[in-house]
Amino acid sequence: MSEQITKEKYMADKRADINNYENLLKAVLALKKYFEEEKNAQFYFGGHLINSQKKENPNYKGDTPDIIVETSSKSLLGEAKKSLPDPSTFVSKEQYIKSVIENKIMAQLKKYDADFENLKIKDHDVFLLVPEHNNDALGILKFDYLDKDKHFQNKFFLLVYNIGLLANTKSIMVKLDYGECSDSLLLDKLKRAIRYNEGDLAKELAKFKIFEENENSTPVEYILTILWTSIIPEILKANDKEQILERYAKKENKFTVKLSSLMDYLNKLYTLPTYPKSDIMHHNDRNQFKTKPVKDAMKILIKVGLATELQKENSDVSWEIHHKPLPEKDEMNYFIGKSYETLNERKEIDATGIEKLDKFMK
Structure with a gap:
């Protein structure tokens, strides 16, 4: 039976959840700004893609990446997470890998490792965007799962983001943490990190306030x-x-x-x-x-x-x-x-x- 919590704890938990939500939004907008201004790319949050191999299946409803980027020669399909489950709340590392990494995160990402008939730039990489502070979860994902086998036909890379305080403003950083992408110039930039001050994103933050990481996920x-x-x-x-x-x-x-x-x-x-x-x-x-x-x-x-x-x-x-x-x-x-x-x-x-x-x- 669940226990009733105090108002203070409830409000602290809710504030943390909303803070995670806002931080992911800032990271996504940092990517949007970089790709549109520096790579002359088209950036979309979500979309409905049709897998060429599954389209005849009457039960197939399509695939919906969180992020779709189209550059001049390559598309990028990604999932974005505001947080990762804490491994310490699971019985074992093996259970965490099975329940969280295999059955949820990778099961979703592998759907994008396919050919899509309505994707304008067919060749594409797959990526995952997660907060950098989830150290234990990231360690298990990288070293206990991704390193063990080749999981994708297309290239896969892992991006981490961090929102830090720099002088009197917040700094948004997104960088490569694992894997590689097809664009060598983009790969070099991601290794060095995409960085913006919060003020640099003022226009985007004023306009784009809502996204759905998954259905009904917005607090x-x-x-x-x-x-x-x-x-x-x-x-x-x-x-x-x-x-x-x-x-x-x-x-x-x-x-x-x-x-x-x-x-x-x-x-x-x-x-x-x-x-x-x-x-x-x-x-x-x-x-x-x-x-x-x-x-x-x-x-x-x-x-x-x-x-x-x-x-x-x-x-x-x-x-x-x-x-x-x-x-x-x-x-x-x-x-x-x-x-x-x-x-x-x-x-x-x-x-x-x-x-x-x-x-x-x-």
Whole structure:
């Protein structure tokens, strides 16, 4: 039976999870900036690729790398992880290799070691991007697994990233940690590391705030903070002048917003571009971000009295939002605290500090 944890531990665990999420986003944006500006490449976060050998299988739904890069002569297909499981929590090293490395990480990466009919540049390398601080996990991956056998037909390389404090700013570093890529100039650069100060990525960080490492992986409180501080104010500004004056006269910001509107803002303004399905498409052909995490975030707003769900209109969910200053200046901290309180009422917090949202969100 799981034990209930304290609010302090829950909030610390949540903050760490969100910090890992933001650090991976910064590493991905550092790669995006480098490839687009220095290699004149096309950079996509995610996409739907069709394996030439599996396309006739009616149960095959395609493969979806986290990152797709197209240079003039080579494509790169990669997986990105905000963290790796701690080997010390497993019974043995062998169990860790089997459960985590073979059945999860490598099983996913090996899907990209194939021919894809809709990949414009067919020749490609495969890579994995992970945080540098996962030392024990990386050691097992490199020396107890990758060194033991040849696992890929295409070239494979491992990238690690680190977000450090340099003077008064944060520094983002991505470098090669294992393997090799086909482009010798790129290989040399990755060995020396791609480095940017956080200020160098200001434009990218202001625009791209959401990505999905895997489905529903974005922390709910992170989504909620973006909705409250960026998207809802943007929708407020977009309303006509009469509505703004009416709300000003009533000294309140109550207005209705539809789920479809929130999704439009998230997918068009805040998510990274995805790989187009065909050469004639030069825009996102699918929405990277799904509705479930947004609905989950809105349910927390309802529980704290900042939103009311309205009757569905043509299957589109809508809410009345009561937008006002929060009791805390740190919006993220406020929403994490409220998440703890609402979940604690339902005894849905376990000893790991990660909330069990499934029952709560039904």
